[in-house]
Amino acid sequence: MEKNKIKNTGIMNKMRDKMPLIIIILIIAFLATIVFEWGMNYVGLGGGSDAFGKINSKEISYQEFERIVSQQIDQMRQQNPDQDIDEATMNQIRDQVWNSLVSQTISQQAIEKYGITVSDKEILDWIYNRPETLPEPIKRNFMDSTGVFNAGFYQQALGMKTPEATQFWQSVENYCRETLLSEKLQNILTQGAVVTESEVLEKYKEENIMANFDYALLDLNSLTDTTQFAVTDSELKDYYEKNKSDFKQNESVKMKYVLFSDAATADDSSSMKRDIEAYAKDMKKATLEDSSLIKLVNQNSSIPFKDEYQPSNVFKGPATTFLFNAKPGDVSDVLITDEGYQAIKLLDSKEGENVYINATHVLVNFGTDTAAAKNKAQDIYNRIKNGEDIKVLAEQLSDDPSAKQNKGDLGWFTKGAMVKEFEDAAFGASVGSLVGPVKTNFGFHVIKVFGKEKKEFKVALINKPVVPSSRSKQLVKSKAEEFYYQLEKGKILDSLAKENNVVVQTSGDILRDGQVPLAGSNKKTIRSLFDNKVGFITAPVKVQGGYAIYESIDKKPEGFLNFDSIKVTMVKPKLVNQKKYAVLENIAKDLESKITNSDLFSLKEIAPQYTYETIDSFKVSAPNPKIGQDYALSTAVMSMKPGEISKPIKGSKGYYIVKLNSITEFNEQDYLLKASDIRKNLLNAKKQSIVTDWLNKMQNEADIVDNRDKFY
Incomplete structure (x- = not known):
């Protein structure tokens, strides 16, 4: 009992x-x-x-x-x-x-x-x-x-x-x-939703058929002679009138704004660090046996205690370094991670099933010249091999946007986290070795493996994000209120911002149902900016990150964008591109007739100013970084036969001429294996789309009264 x-x-x-x-x-x-x-x-x-x-x-x-x-x-x-x-x-x-x-x-x-x-x-x-x-x-x-x-x-x-x-x-x-x-x-x-066999087949091809092709791109940007595409005001006006639907505008407001940040101060950070130091001392004495350790973690950490073994990729850099060098019972010093301050007590470790790798990489994008990109990657490889620091070179030279912050450090990862070519190279390398250049869809990688482990850890971890104290928040609020008071007395926002060392930013055109910078869909703020005259200034608005003050500087009614205000910035680029497409079409037709020996790249001799590339393993469902997602191009490629050279294809960047080198054959047995799942996914997507469209329609037709801004 x-x-x-x-x-x-x-x-x-x-x-x-x-x-x-x-x-x-x-x-x-x-x-x-x-x-x-x-x-x-x-x-x-x-x-x-x-x-x-x-x-x-x-x-x-x-x-x-x-x-x-x-x-x-x-x-x-x-x-x-x-x-x-x-x-x-x-x-x-x-x-x-x-x-x-x-x-x-x-x-x-x-x-x-x-x-x-x-x-x-x-x-x-x-x-x-x-x-x-x-x-x-x-x-x-x-x-x-x-x-x-x-x-x-x-x-x-x-x-x-x-x-x-x-x-x-x-x-x-x-x-x-x-x-x-x-x-x-x-x-x-959704009772009328159906998926046809042709839709299933098309989806299968998009996801499974791969093509290798050469292309020549006659880029719109290759035509740089501005005199060749000069346009008159009458041409611009005529284009505007014929394509007026492209220049609709909804009612909108534009604003200047300043932010008084309530980010944690140095004092807040020091205070949090002292707290973690105290918790670390307590962790040395606390145990699992009397539950004091679990209680200590759950009462003081933003991450609750987990009574389980966790792989190394769960932990951040300094924490991982500590764990690999610690023995059960050891407690770390205060660790600084992007999640905050931490103290960790290692309870136990064991060998897990999965292998985890710690690696750093340098990425070189293909750009417009694949061979040059590979040579650059090889040069980086050689420099590292000769003693230069890969992290320094990653920060300086990598095309990975995150490298400026993490210096190319990918942390710990296991199989399935990276693209196959990268994964094969990294997991096939020994610790301390350098591999590359490794080609993936993203470009060429130079990879250095710093660690390879199967260890898993059971830990007690106290994590505290560094957040602003109540006092810090109140000081920021008071500063924003004083700034607003000065504006109410007649001060100019720009000059007052300069005096207070805050940055003035300007928004784009914000719609009534749009998002105000920093404040999001704050209805009270949006309504006040729309319902008052240009020059209206809001009282400090609490936003994520602090307090913002907004001043409306322009309002536009619903209708069409004013021709004079957009003829240079919007109408002219469209008309110029229209003319460029016409010129490039004729050039592309002429070049196509001059291809020799079915070698598309023979055009380099007579037209070196254009882009020539080879795309490998291209799938419609996975757009290539070089060409992006261009429906006209991908449709043409997938309809060609090996060895065939296309007629000029009008794409989003200009005109393409393509030679299909190879394409995977349709595998009927594989198709039959996958067709059922594809059909199910397509049907689910159609049904979800029907429900979403229905709900949007009902919301637009509903009689909805929203008075929240009168209460908050």
């Missing part, structure tokens, strides 16, 4: 831990299932004289809306106790809750309109007879440590009669009811 009591307590503890994950409003999506887990059932929402919103006939009260927002915040705090939920985050949460309420209300009204119902028998049959098919948010309450659904654990929970268990299963029933209602609505909306 005592043993059974312990088991039941464990089940209820797990339920209690997971409870916020399963109480929901409604599910509206297909297969991927978009779940809004806000902690209350939709049916109880609405009504009341203080309604601040309405969705068709459904009124939304302030109290009920705030209740959902509060439950969302509670859930966020459970997942991340240290998260700073400031006013900017609050606005995002309110937007999420409101947008989801709109979707759910419209869906609920459609369910009622179509008379869709779900019987108790359907729900109980699902819960009792097919638990392995229940939605993931329910099933994950009954997963074992390996992530497998534990049927025995589930059956035990079904038999429990405690008040907590009753509440849990009532929530499960409600969840299942809303899921089935949603699925039935989706079935009605």
